[in-house]
Amino acid sequence: DTAVSQTPKYLVTQMGNDKSIKCEQNLGHDTMYWYKQDSKKFLKIMFSYNNKELIINETVPNRFSPKSPDKAHLNLHINSLELGDSAVYFCASSHRNTYEQFFGPGTRLTVL
Amino acid sequence: QKEVEQNSGPLSVPEGAIASLNCTYSDRVSQSFFWYRQYSGKSPELIMSIYSNGDKEDGRFTAQLNKASQYVSLLIRDSQPSDSATYLCAVPPVYAGGTSYGKLTFGQGTILTVHP
Numbered sequence: 001d002t003a004v005s006q007t008p009k010y011l012v013t014q015m016g017n018d019k020s021i022k023c024e025q026n027l028g029h030d031t032m033y034w035y036k037q038d039s040k041k042f043l044k045i046m047f048s049y050n051n052k053e054l055i056i057n058e059t060v061p062n063r064f065s066p067k068s069p070d071k072a073h074l075n076l077h078i079n080s081l082e083l084g085d086s087a088v089y090f091c092a093s094s095h096r097n098t099y100e101q102f103f104g105p106g107t108r109l110t111v112l
Numbered sequence: 113q114k115e116v117e118q119n120s121g122p123l124s125v126p127e128g129a130i131a132s133l134n135c136t137y138s139d140r141v142s143q144s145f146f147w148y149r150q151y152s153g154k155s156p157e158l159i160m161s162i163y164s165n166g167d168k169e170d171g172r173f174t175a176q177l178n179k180a181s182q183y184v185s186l187l188i189r190d191s192q193p194s195d196s197a198t199y200l201c202a203v204p205p206v207y208a209g210g211t212s213y214g215k216l217t218f219g220q221g222t223i224l225t226v227h228p
Contacts, residue, residue, distance in 0.1 A: 031214050041198055043156065043218040055213045090155055094214050099146055099204060101216070103155035 003027050004104035006091050012110045013081055020077045021107045023091030031055075032074040033101065034066060035090040043090070049074055050096055081111045115139065116203050118219035125226055131188040133222045135201030138182070145177060145184045146216065148200040156200055160186060191226040198223050 004025045013019055025032065033056070034046040048056035049068040063079045074091060091104040117136050125131045137145075144163050148156040162168045162175040162184065174187040188195055201219040 033214070041150075041221050043200060043221075045215055045217075048213060048215065050213065056215050097214055099144060099161070099202070099214060099216060100158050101214070103157065106155055 004091060004093055004102050006089075006104040006107050008107060009105060010108050010110075012112065014112055015081055015083060017081050018077070018079045019081060019109070020075055021089055021091075021109075023074045023076075023104055025072055025091075025093040025102070025104075027093055027102060029093035029102070030071050030096050031094050031098075032068065032071070033092040033094075034074065034076050035092060035103075037088045037090060037106070039087070047074075047076075078109075081109075083111050085109060086111045115205070115217045116201055116219040118199075118201050118222045120220050120222060122223040122225055125191050125224070127191060127193060127226055127228050129191050129226075131191045131195065131224055131226065133186040133188075133199050133201075133224065134183060135185065135219055136183045137201075137203045139203070139206050140179075140182065141206045142179075142182075142203050143206070144204055145175070146202040147173075147175060147184075147186045148202055148218075150198045150200060150221070152197070188224075191224075193226045193228055196225050 031050045033048045037043045046060045047066040052068045065077045068074045088106045090106045092101040094101045147160040149159045150156040160175045162177045168175045172189045176185045198221040200221045202216040
């Protein structure tokens with residue numbers, strides 16, 4: 001029944017490690033997004049994919065690499081984690097070029 | 113100047129009062145505006161959208177848009193403790209000749225607390 005799901009919900013790891021977050025949506029949307037929400041609750045877009053094609057790529061360190069195997073899935077791989085990467089990462093989806101975005105429950109990443 | 117600005121609050125109102133949340137934006141040609149609500153520890157959800165000057169009402173919520181002054185506001189009538197949340201204003205950037213592909217620029221959010 002879950003519309004947009006993310007795994008894992010919590011991720012605690014050491015600096016320098018590599019980790020991945022997975023996202024899946026069953027809403028039939030063709031556009032998916034990754035957002036980062038920092039400790040001050042500021043929500044900022046990182047990437048967007050439409051039908052497996054990268055269409056938004058904000059100024060994000062290249063340690064972050066998104067991958068969309070199909071339009072229902074969007075994963076985020078992070079290399080060489082840094083303290084500043086600690087945040088909540090939200091996946092979202094929508095129909096193409098629309099602004100009603102449905103968010104997943106978030107993944108709270110803590111880098112020690 | 114930030115693209116989308118909100119007073120981070122916290123804004124505290126008594127139950128039954130009107131809560132007024134404000135948002136200003138920098139791009140004069142912005143055409144559409146959205147309010148998302150985020151409960152503590154949860155994900156944002158869209159509650160209102162507005163595209164033209166004036167008021168748009170949906171139940172206890174009213175969005176107000178003034179493009180000349182570049183502000184959009186959200187009024188919550190008969191505020192309830194269940195309205196306590198962070199309210200995020202979101203505006204798509206405007207690109208010459210093209211779509212923003214669903215990209216939204218969010219304000220920093222206003223924390224609203226409705227006390228009994």
